[in-house]
Amino acid sequence: MKNLFSTLKIINALGRYKGKYLLAIVISALSNAGVSILIGFIFKNVIDGISNLDYSLYYRSLIYLAILIILLCIINPIVKYIYNVALESALAELRVSIYNSLKKCKVKYLEQSHSADIISRATNDIDALRKAFKREFLSLVGVVISGIGAIIVMFTQNITIAIGFITFGVVSGYLVSKFAKPIHEKSKEIQQSKSKMTEYMLETLSGMKTTKIFNLEEEMKLSLESKNKEITSLTIKRGKFFALLYSANTALRWINRTGVLIIGGYLAIRGIIAPGTLLLFAKLQTQASYMFVAFGKFISKLQSSYVSYQRIEEILVLEQEKIVSKNDFIKDITITNEIVFNKVSFSYINNTKVLDNLSFNIEKNKFYALTGESGTGKSTIIKLLLGLYNIDKGNIFIRGKELHEYSLKELRDLVTYVPQDAYLFDGTIKTNLLYAKADATDDELNRILKDANALEFVNEFEDGINHDVGEGGKKLSGGQRQRIAIARAMLKKAPIILLDEATSALDSITEDSVNKAIKKLMENKTSIVVAHRKSTIKNADKVIVI
């Protein structure tokens, strides 16, 4: 039982629209149920009218029926529009909530889990919820209201039959709840398999060139095929449970009906009740027993949607990023340097320490080169300075304050960053630059592009600065992307510059000009460059070897 009610919690996915949605579907259910019951009475009257040859009863009933039909034709479409629009609006807001959570959450959640899994949650799982609300939830409410209404009326007609009927109903309800758990588990497995398959597909597509060059097409198809088979067999297994449930319910329902038939028929033959009443009972009984059958079926189906709901919830409750300090710092030295690392230790996963008791000072307005073997933590230092991760031990100071004394916005206003592999957002060159400074004029942008030695190639595009850059910037060559990233960094005009092997992929002429531009940018700024090239190291004021 507890399971049943927790499944209904998925209504919370509708957020502020849940009231509107619920109200609309309740009204829809009430009108449908009401009409159904009234038709039962009309039916009774018509039959009684016929067996008694009562013409006026007969005619009156017909008029009532016509009125009911017209009402239904008006109410239903209006209500349907309301609840469906409420639903879609709620889902749209849910997507926005997912976005809001992702934009603020700790970076480690995004770097540790698969991007495709998250995308799957935002697509497949929302799809699942959508279906649940459009069908199962809607039907559930409709069926419950219709069933309860019928039972109430049953009691007003003949208590004995009503009680006998309810007993059967409870038994079938119990049966259904037994099936709930295995169905829920199977649904979860299916969703996970689907998500995994999406993951694999995405991966296969991203590495298409490599796949073709190494002739791995068949290999890719095979691994996808195995996931495909898994999904199929799981779906069929789950289906078998559903079928068993459905069959058992059918049996129960008919036994119930036969019961009413026997008792009612006997009473009618004896003349204790009118034949019309028998039919009224037939109608009510159908309506009410449908509730017991369908209730279980819908709850089971909703179990799978509950899984989707949970998966979405997991994203919504991701911890927000925050700079946290674990140590109290005892002020025994004055901090005058721009950036200070004091006995910093850090590991991504609990065992492997990437930084171990690291200390160094960075003086203001000087150019530092970070060098060392690959994998020793140079990029990590930059990530820490960007506030993307929290250190385990030690302290980091910028301009005399510890990192956690800054808000994330303040910290990131202080630093600008050029990554090793420049990522550009979906859009044009211009929109990508505007991220650094939203109100930059076209002139400003052109000047910056010139400084980054990018203006020449940008002007060669027919649409110039409005040239679309493609997914992650892939419509530009590596060197072009780098220079746009550098231009973007220049535009931001922050006092601390962090570069991660930025110039390693350009040819020497371009590299030379970019180096000059970066040097210009670094005038009167503090800069840290993760470098490999001797040329970069040579130009640095100081070198830190990790």
Add this chain to the structure above:
Amino acid sequence: MTKKYWRYLFGRSFGAMISASLTIFGAYVWGKTVDLAIQGNIDKFITFVWIVAIFVIVRSVLNYFNPIVSLKYSANSMKLLRSYFVSKIIEFPISFFDKNHSGDTISKLTSGLNEVEDFLENSITNYIYIPVQFFVGAIYLFFINWKLLLISLIIIPPITILSNKLSKRLKDSSKKIQAVISKSNIIFRDIINGIQIFKVFNGEKIFDKKVDAIKEEYITKNKEYEKQDSLLMPLSTLTRYLSILINFSIGGYFALKGEITAGELVIFIQSLGFISGALSSIPRLFASTQRANGVASYLFEMIDQKPEYFGDKPVNNRYDGNIIQFDNVKFAYKDNQVLNNISFSIKKNSKVAIVGESGAGKTTIFNLLCGFYQIQEGAIKAYGDDIKSLNITQLRKKMAIVSQDSYLYNKSIYENIRYGNLKATNDEIIEAAKIANAHEFIIKQPNGYQTLVGERGIHLSGGQKQRVAIARAIINNSNIIFFDEATSALDNESQKLVQDAIYKISKEKTIIMIAHRLSTIIDVDEIFVLDKGSIVEKGTHKELLLAKGYYYNLYNSQMALTKVGELV
């Protein structure tokens, strides 16, 4: 296409027929009871009850098998479909992946497949069920009172036609909604893959606006859809209830006149309830069929790309002439003339280098050689034949690439290296890793060779990734290896070691290098200098220096950045 599983569909049809017929029996039960009640005959009633009992058993058993057969049909069909689409997509030419967001493509595919699955699982059996229910019911009712049947059925055709017209418009609206969903998926992809840039450059402001705009558009498009969908509703309602009204009135009239019994009227109404229930779900069935059709045609359109177009002439391994030859090749990509009348040839087992500014077309040469794009003019020959006529799979087997940002699969380091040669032995893999100077760092990893590298190799540093890619190329043992800035992400020490290793294994191979650090290519047999898509100079390092041209300037400006005598 899902005809392969026809036997399930057939079985289901059979089951549906029996099921539908039994439904009518259900109506009969009540009607008979009423008549018996009016007659007041107990014995007949008891016999009747036994008949009902048998009916119940049959019905229940049927309700177990029917859904399973249905499911087997839909699940297996989906398996086929998924297989089909996946295979097709993998065979796409590379130009498709440049034009389309991969995340976009996948989410379109998954949403689309979900819709189709839903249709196959739930709606398609109605195409069997509804007609059967209708005909069985109609025949039975015909025998009770054909006049009544005729009258009841007359209103149905016009309503059906009307709803069909309306549901066509739904297909367009649902396509529009799909398009908006794609947009929102691009946002998710950008924010997840570019999270660092997003945070550092305060992408929040701009993204917030985008997200809001998409939300508004989604709601608007849905409202349009719902308006159209709501119009279908009264039609369903009318189909259902109008019949009942007609029955009560005219049928009741007949009953009052004694043409049919009260019980028969009950049977009539119950049966008509089933029949019109079936018919009223036809508009919805059409609507969902339209929707599924819309989705399916959208998906098939999407994958209707011309596959790679090459011949199947086998590669001539014993060819001794120029192993690669470009003749007057012109290639433009979108608006850029990337290669402008390029001609050059590479001898078997020689080592050549291509230098030039970034964006000058160096990587493109390799892409064209692999057959990833079509040139507009000229010819590219490999092993003496135009590559268009060759079996491209064979040709690719002869090539390997290590690029500046090599792609690694989300598997273990071991698997990634093994992908270079699926038949490689354990020893061969470790040997390749050693040559690539990767073995040391690999065994230091928490799970050694079984360590997972993460999506695109994210768990490894740039240098580590590169070395795994080099190991992969080594084990590939291909005849032509293309190094595209392969050592750019490595520190000097690693780079030197790897450089040495490459030379060691390159004795019987053709090596093509792109490097910006000219000091790494001074020993090659020939250097091609590319500027704005044309070869401006070619020759050995010594020859080019003597020529005092473009290369000479390039070389000097680079040397100026380092102290003389110190090789970088």
